[in-house]
Amino acid sequence: MSLWGEAPTPTLPTDQTTERPEPRTSPAAPGTEMSTLKINGQTREVHAAPDTPLLWVLRGELQMTGTKFGCGMALCGACTVHLDGQPVRSCVTPLAAVGTQEVTTIEGVRGASIDALRQAWAAINVVQCGYCQSGQLMSACALLDKTPKPTDADIDAAMSGNLCRCGTYPRIREAIHQASTN
């Protein structure tokens, strides 16, 4: 049974609900061109339009959901991936700007830094909801790769672009320090 009372009155006549006419427009329309991406050591073909942010190529066409959507404006860092080892916000990085650079995501990141970070993250129980943590780890990994023994100021500079609404910052700081000593 319904607990919702009467069905809502449609705000518009149904002829205002519009459907794309079939058949679809030219198969050569924008959005169907093919490009090649190097991701996590593999080469993947994608069909997204060149202006599509890398985030939505990953999450949509490639169904790689470890990289998260948070703000769409490079304000929160949840979508952080590496391009040739450098942390970037994939929500504002168009596919066309990736070119031949190697894309590394949370699913594919490997090496001593991320191993040490994951170990410290688990030992310290950093995560709460966990939604921002892919981005946090990718930023922290890029930091350790470049600065193996970061100071608090280094951590502030490298990590302040990654927002966490659960408030895991003190433990992230502790975990980065712990990882850097291993």
Added chain:
Amino acid sequence: MPMTTRRRFILGSLGATSALVLGWSALPVRQRLSTARPLPVSGSEAALNGWVKIDADSTVTVMLAKSEMGQGVSTSLAMVLADELDADWAKLRTETSPIDKIYNNLATVVDGLPFHPDSTSTLKRVAGWLTAKSMREIGVMMTGGSSSLKDLWLPMREAGASARAMLVAAAAAEWGVPAAEVRVKAGVLSHASGKTAPMGHFAAAAAALPLPAAVTLKTPAQFTLIGHAQSRKDNAAKLDGSARFGIDALPPGLLYASVVMCPELGGGLAGFDAAQALAMPGVKKVIALGTAAGLTAGVAAIAEQPWQAMQAVKAVLPQWSPGPAAAWSSADVFKRLRDELDHEDGFAYYSEGDAAAALKGAARTLKAEYQAPYLAHAAMEPINCTVLLKDGAGTVWASTQVPGIARSAAAHALGIDAERVSVNVGFLGGGFGRRLDVDFIAQAAEIARAMEGRPVQTIWSREQDFTHDFYRPACVSRFEAGLDAQGRLTAWHNVSAGQAIVPKAVSRAFGLPMAGPDKTTSEGAFDQPYEWPAARIAHRIVDLPIPIGFWRSVGHSHQAFFKESFVDEVAQATGQDPLAFRLALLKNHPRHQAVLRRAADKAGWGTPVAPAPDGAKVARGLALHQSFGSIVAEVAEVSVGPDRTIRVHRVVCAVDCGTVVNPDGVRQQLESAVIFGLSAALHGEITLDKGRVQQSNFHQQGAVRMADCPRIEVEILPSAEPPEGLGEPGLPPLAPAVANALARLTGQRLRALPLRMPAA
């Protein structure tokens, strides 16, 4: 009686004695063991009751009836059951429970009754008991109100003990020994004769036995997991990208929808031109969206890929029709709230003695007015929901705090019976109360109905998320204190004004009107431990067309700031130490005294404070608050930067939350609440311009980040009392602790949130 009527009856009578007419037959705890339908099992699993399954390979699966949104329930609730079961913690996992009434949340509804925590009245006890009883039958599954452990502490211990007794009985039968001689430790059953086997060996035989009529629960001294810090069960999945949040649902053939809603809250859609959007690549359809479950009208574009949908919806040209909120800007709201306080006394939630007479006879009075703005939740996972309508059945993938209500909302929008809808809840990327509403689930179902046969994931942009939230209500509060010639407090008078959340939320969820007092409006003001000689604490409900909802700690989030700030003002005005002044008002509250003293001692209250790294002077501020059953005191060390920025360097947080299940979980939640509270105290403000929310993303609505996050020290006081809430209680005292420190540091009393230092 039809369900609608019964639900209206109960929800309409919260806090009223009419709940007394309902009958009862057994204790709620015992009634919460078995689901109406047997738990789904796979392979060689056996369900021993509605809470636990054991596989032949001895893997123990604990059913998780609460949403894991960061607060750690997938660890702490599992610990509670595993301890009584004597399970092997390493071989234990959790699984989202189905929807069943044994999983209904009783604790939050009982806590919603408007009684003072100190009340020992028979009415409170009977009303609480009967409410629990009736909510078991007609309530809802719900994760919120810091209630998870409180709600399931006894049922899940009972379930663990009951399963253990069944395993023991099965072993005793197989081995031909008395059950009393079978021992269980870390997932292994054994007998002095040398017989030994892991739990999985007996799971199938045990599941065939009847539930034990009674079981004996452990004494605290017998606990092996409870009280001992455990690692989070969800660590691994959240470190390699494999954790599935609602937004990570990937059913085959998935389409994506992006929405835009009328910028004026509650506004309508007069029409739209979709020609340009429909010509864009991948776009399947553009549809008008309705206003179920509190939604503002809007338009959705559905496409093959998420970015295509997002681009397409921007190309739709909608014509909006402004709703009632269009007449309201922030200044109008605050003016209206003040007008109400000028003319109305409000509903008194607490009265002691004759406060009016005491004020009249006071040697001196102090007055102050405080205010707090609307707030958005801004969970990291933007609002989203995935729905498939196929062959007359619905499937929902959603980050929700209320799976049962979500199912009803989806069913209604899909035009099918709720029994034909299944709801999949994964990890929630934050909740904070936003996901107690099901507006987005109704909307996603409406969209999926237009694409019958294919699943559609509806994703709100962060801009839609910020501008179409259900906000923490704005509030204005006025205080008057009476003092005698010696500066002792003789009267406390407090009236606040603001919107009431519960009637609106109930109406959105169930489509039913609800009236009567709403405890959440005055919680944090009326339900505190201070022993006022005479007091009147009241709230005036003001109905405004701005959508409001539950925001982490709800009424406490602003009432604690008002109350603890004014307590400090009175202490300051009479030249008393804020700690001593509070202790004198807590003579009959030893637990509160102990928490306050612990925070003060740990922080070094009364000793000099070291200056900030840049040499700026630092001052301490103190606050005490009780919410969701737990008592928290915080001391903040604060300085003001050269640009007048408020900087919080250190927060000491002491808590008495009853029995501690996972000590590290307690620390995590307090750290979390302090930081969430600090974001709100320093940055949180949603403003309205003619019904439009002016903050659309994190550049306009700041939050604490790594560089400005204080050092946080948590002190947990030991207690043998039952566990109390913990997801929220660390938040309310933060803002007043900071404001009190600022008043001591600068001499300026900030009476409005967010806290901003005026130019020097």
